[in-house]
Amino acid sequence: MPELPEVETIRRxxxxxxxxxxxxxxxxxxxxxxxxxxxxxxKELVLNRKIIKLKRRxxxxxxxxxxxxxxxxxxxMTGRLNFRTAGQAEDNYxxxxxxxxxxxxxxxADTRTLGTIYAVKSDELWRIGGLSGLGPEPLSASFTxxxxxxxxxxxxxxxxxxxxxxxYIGGLGNxxxxxxxxxxxxxxxxxxxxxxxxxxxxxxQAINFVIAEGIKNSGTTFRDxxxxxxxxxxxxxxxxxxGRKNQPCKKCGTAILWEVIAGRGTSYxxxxxx
DNA sequence: ACAGGAACCTGATAGC
DNA sequence: TGCTATCAGGTTCCTG
Numbered sequence: 001m002p003e004l005p006e007v008e009t010i011r012r013x014x015x016x017x018x019x020x021x022x023x024x025x026x027x028x029x030x031x032x033x034x035x036x037x038x039x040x041x042x043k044e045l046v047l048n049r050k051i052i053k054l055k056r057r058x059x060x061x062x063x064x065x066x067x068x069x070x071x072x073x074x075x076x077m078t079g080r081l082n083f084r085t086a087g088q089a090e091d092n093y094x095x096x097x098x099x100x101x102x103x104x105x106x107x108x109a110d111t112r113t114l115g116t117i118y119a120v121k122s123d124e125l126w127r128i129g130g131l132s133g134l135g136p137e138p139l140s141a142s143f144t145x146x147x148x149x150x151x152x153x154x155x156x157x158x159x160x161x162x163x164x165x166x167x168y169i170g171g172l173g174n175x176x177x178x179x180x181x182x183x184x185x186x187x188x189x190x191x192x193x194x195x196x197x198x199x200x201x202x203x204x205q206a207i208n209f210v211i212a213e214g215i216k217n218s219g220t221t222f223r224d225x226x227x228x229x230x231x232x233x234x235x236x237x238x239x240x241x242x243g244r245k246n247q248p249c250k251k252c253g254t255a256i257l258w259e260v261i262a263g264r265g266t267s268y269x270x271x272x273x274x
Numbered sequence: 275a276c277a278g279g280a281a282c283c284t285g286a287t288a289g290c
Numbered sequence: 291t292g293c294t295a296t297c298a299g300g301t302t303c304c305t306g
Contacts, residue, residue, distance in 0.1 A: 001299035059300080076300050078284080093284090112283045114300070130301070157276055166301080173299050223286080225299065242299090263278070265297075 001077045004171030005214030007059050013228035015054045017083045022050045025099035036118045045119040058134045058170030072118040078224045079115030082107045134170040138211040148204045152192045160188040161262035175242045179210040182241040187273045188261045241267040
């Protein structure tokens with residue numbers, strides 16, 4: 001569910017509440033969401049350690065703990081991380097609960113149970129394949145126009161599939177891929193290497209723009225997404241195409257189309273996006 | 275390299 | 291009201 005802006009918002013809302021706190025208890029309610037190591041070993045690795053720093057890479061959250069341990073969380077479609085003060089009601093679909101030294105809690109809840117959680121020594125992050133192979137992310141120094149142009153020139157596959165591929169660009173998902181293409185005026189059906197120089201530049205700027213706006217608006221809440229304190233994002237108000245099937249394009253009034261492209265539901269304006 | 279489909283899961287909603 | 295089909299902010303694995 002959450003893409004880069006949502007995960008970044010979760011990071012920002014959680015960090016001040018959990019950094020510097022010790023994990024005093026771990027309740028694992030659904031063991032299979034712990035992907036590495038075993039549930040028992042996971043518990044031993046994180047218990048009684050202090051959360052030094054909460055970082056993010058792409059759609060992954062990295063909890064840096066004392067003793068060179070890193071707990072890594074990927075929320076997939078419906079995962080949530082919630083900071084709960086001692087008296088607050090239990091989340092529905094709680095799968096994992098961390099009780100902190102001040103008796104507040106960090107709760108992992110996940111309706112569809114697709115989220116994945118790991119704990120590794122900091123020199124064993126390579127065990128998490130999707131994380132170690134992550135491409136440069138929008139707004140970062142390594143995501144240059146030169147890199148992006150080279151990427152598009154090298155690939156003759158579908159542009160939308162390329163934008164969604166985390167090893168090429170880290171952090172874009174279905175919403176922001178569709179929005180980027182809409183802002184750039186590029187059809188999601190195009191082949192990556194068919195974009196000319198102007199289109200490549202427009203798309204590069206569009207990606208950085210929609211991600212920055214998404215962060216500024218605290219993420220996009222369609223259904224499940226909430227920040228680390230349970231609040232909704234507001235970016236859904238500003239979307240051009242995603243979730244707007246049959247509604248008029250905000251630019252030209254043409255009805256937004258929806259169809260499956262590159263295996264994902266895709267929204268676009270057939271008039272503005274060529 | 276690339277495309278397409280299935281798998282992993284549960285729940286909301288649209289349509290009949 | 292009640293069934294069925296489809297869809298969902300993701301990723302990985304398999305086949306062709």
